[in-house]
Amino acid sequence: MEGTKAAAGPVPQRIDALLDQAQQHFAAAQQRCRHGDLATYQTEIKAAQDAVDAAAKLAGTTPTPSGTPTPPSPDAERHARRRPL
Numbered sequence: 134m135e136g137t138k139a140a141a142g143p144v145p146q147r148i149d150a151l152l153d154q155a156q157q158h159f160a161a162a163q164q165r166c167r168h169g170d171l172a173t174y175q176t177e178i179k180a181a182q183d184a185v186d187a188a189a190k191l192a193g194t195t196p197t198p199s200g201t202p203t204p205p206s207p208d209a210e211r212h213a214r215r216r217p218l
Contacts, residue, residue, distance in 0.1 A: 155184035
């Protein structure tokens with residue numbers, strides 16, 4: 134798993150790199166959640182949030198705490214796939 138440090142360079146490029154890392158971690162978290170691996174899901178969500186926080190710090194802003202996300206239930210995914218009549 135990658136850390137949340139962006140390579141040296143101009144601040145905008147470092148922020149972009151951190152946000153790319155966050156996106157990769159969020160995608161990995163969703164995949165693990167679909168497979169029922171909630172421990173890795175939580176680890177990936179934390180890594181993603183850490184990358185977002187680091188990007189926000191570089192940008193000079195303070196991220197809004199979101200708490201620990203709750204993975205969607207299997208019923209929620211099933212209902213989301215249904216089409217309205």
